Amino acid sequence: MGDAAAEALRRIDAHHRAGDAGACITEMHALAAGAGEQPDVLQELGLRYTLLGLFQEAERCYATALARRPDDPSCLYNHATTLIALGRLDEAEAALDRVIALAPGDGDAWYNRSTLRRQTPARNHVAALEARIARLPEADPALVPLCHALAKEREDLGEHAASFTSLKRGADARRRRLQYRVEDDLDTMRLIADTFDAGFFARRHAGHDDARPLFVVGLPRSGTTLVDRTLGSHHAVTSRGESADLAQAVVRLAGPASGKADLVRRTAGMDFAALGRAYCGTLPAGGHARVIDKTPGNVLYLGLIAAALPQARIIHLRRNPMDACYAMYKTLFRMAYPFSYDLDDLGRYWLGHDALMAHWRRVLPADRFLEVDYEDLVADHEGVSRRLVAHADLAWDDACLAFDRNPQPTLTASAAQVRQPVYRSSVGLWRNHERELAPLMRRFEAAGVPIEGHAFDDRSLDDHKAPAA
Structure with missing residues (x-):
């Protein structure tokens, strides 16, 4: 060069x-x-x-x-x-x-290939994956994606016990390589709720008036991409997909911080209008009425979004906790979501997220905040889609029901799935592994979270703290 x-x-x-x-x-x-x-x-x-x-x-x-x-x-x-x-x-x-x-040592290529379609008895890579894994020492980094690939292909073939065995081996290997404490994330979420409290929302904040931003948030694998593709099919909407632009603008405008806690405190007094302008300056050009940002991590910034972008709309996706956690556990995110490779970390993080969302539910302006359950979205796609379009303050567009033909690019863990029509086969999928996921279920039961017909309540972050060991 x-x-x-x-x-x-x-x-x-x-x-x-x-x-x-x-x-x-x-x-x-x-x-x-x-x-x-x-x-x-x-x-x-x-x-x-x-x-x-x-x-x-x-x-x-x-x-x-x-x-x-x-x-x-x-x-x-x-x-x-x-x-x-x-x-x-x-x-x-x-x-x-x-x-x-x-x-052949490129494990990421094996994993990505396994996710592109449903594997069949006549066309799969199970034998090749098993042979490749058998040659690897336990410390080889390629073991992680190869085990995840094998788990995915075995699940497609209905070999559920063998699938989970491969998945756990890969997830355990990935978790051993991470320097991560879930308590650090939980502390940050508690501090955010304490900082952006009812008193913060009672004060007037001078933000930037731009009606284009439409934030779709939720835990990974909760249906955010399906909502993104549905709304993004509307003729007046475009999507930027997942982006770090908001987080980068927050860090840049908040100024030097000594750590996460200091950054949270600094953001509460920042120039919100400047933040709104900086973020909107990164939006794609064009005459679209709404621009979707479906970055899951923006759930941490909903207080800032409400202050900096007073016309922005927010949609939060929810999903049965067992299905949500199993879906995250079996997905190889690589650099993101380090809590997703251990069932205890997953359960604790889910509880922290659920409590933070209960906080946002109490303090965010009701007319700008809509919550949708994944199960409802796939059971009544048209009905829920009409609610989504109405929340975006747009006229209905039949193209929203043909999201699988949406030509806009997407590069998420659901990139292959959203090229298909709506399907319901992921609802209750965790039950194929009830025995293996029993520790996760016990974590939720101990916290008072119902697994069937999950009710999203208003418990505080302290109510969601992990029970004593």
């Missing part, structure tokens, strides 16, 4: 850190126009386009790089990632087949 390209990439990264999406994209387009013979530059640009949710541009960069290096596993893998986002799943599977043939 030449000095000029390296300097251009540094400028692009500086624009991104400063929240100047327009300047960032302009520089990227200019660099891409002259990088046709520089696969390394194209790979770097593809990564940055992907981070900005510009998957069409990322795919073009990766495809051009791949034309120069057709047998480069990293070029193939990156191209497959954008193909998944664009819904070109058969092409993505073929690309990942090629990655695995060239670099």
